[in-house]
Amino acid sequence: MRSDLKGNKRKRTVGFAFAVRGWKYAWKERNLRIQVGVGATALVLGACFRITVIEWLILVMVIGMVIAMEMINTAVERLLDYLAPEFHPNAGAIKDIAAGSVLAVAVVAAVAGAIIFLPRIALLF
Numbered sequence: 308m309r310s311d312l313k314g315n316k317r318k319r320t321v322g323f324a325f326a327v328r329g330w331k332y333a334w335k336e337r338n339l340r341i342q343v344g345v346g347a348t349a350l351v352l353g354a355c356f357r358i359t360v361i362e363w364l365i366l367v368m369v370i371g372m373v374i375a376m377e378m379i380n381t382a383v384e385r386l387l388d389y390l391a392p393e394f395h396p397n398a399g400a401i402k403d404i405a406a407g408s409v410l411a412v413a414v415v416a417a418v419a420g421a422i423i424f425l426p427r428i429a430l431l432f
């Protein structure tokens with residue numbers, strides 16, 4: 308029983324280490340770095356403008372959605388480059404659809420950011 312608990316804890320630790328390694332692979336993607344940079348900027352702006360709790364919740368959720376979707380897109384690209392390295396319309400369509408899913412959440416995040424920040428930025432002028 309005790310060793311089972313230890314085993315589970317070890318599994319969790321190892322799983323976490325794999326996830327961190329996944330971040331290291333994904334970090335090579337320029338788009339991911341840009342999105343993390345944009346997200347960090349939005350968090351700094353949120354602190355500067357003292358946004359409300361609800362606005363914080365929306366902000367962190369859309370940032371998380373964009374980053375997670377970009378990582379899934381990167382994984383799909385890698386998977387296809389590995390499984391189907393040669394040109395094929397289906398491979399292209401799958402990559403385009405995955406990229407489209409990033410665009411969808413990025414547009415939602417941009418709209419949320421505009422709703423939260425634009426009125427406050429406008430007040431500065």
Ligand SMILES: Nc1ncnc2c1ncn2[C@@H]1O[C@H](COP(=O)(O)OP(=O)(O)OP(=O)(O)O)[C@@H](O)[C@H]1O
Nearest residue numbers: 336384391392393394395396398399400402403406
């Ligand atoms: N094997 C393929 N067969 C057909 N079209 C492909 C194939 N690989 C890529 N494409 C087309 O080229 C586009 C770009 O693919 P690529 O793998 O270079 O991704 P990317 O968006 O440039 O990502 P990154 O710059 O992060 O590698 C795809 O969206 C797809 O339209």
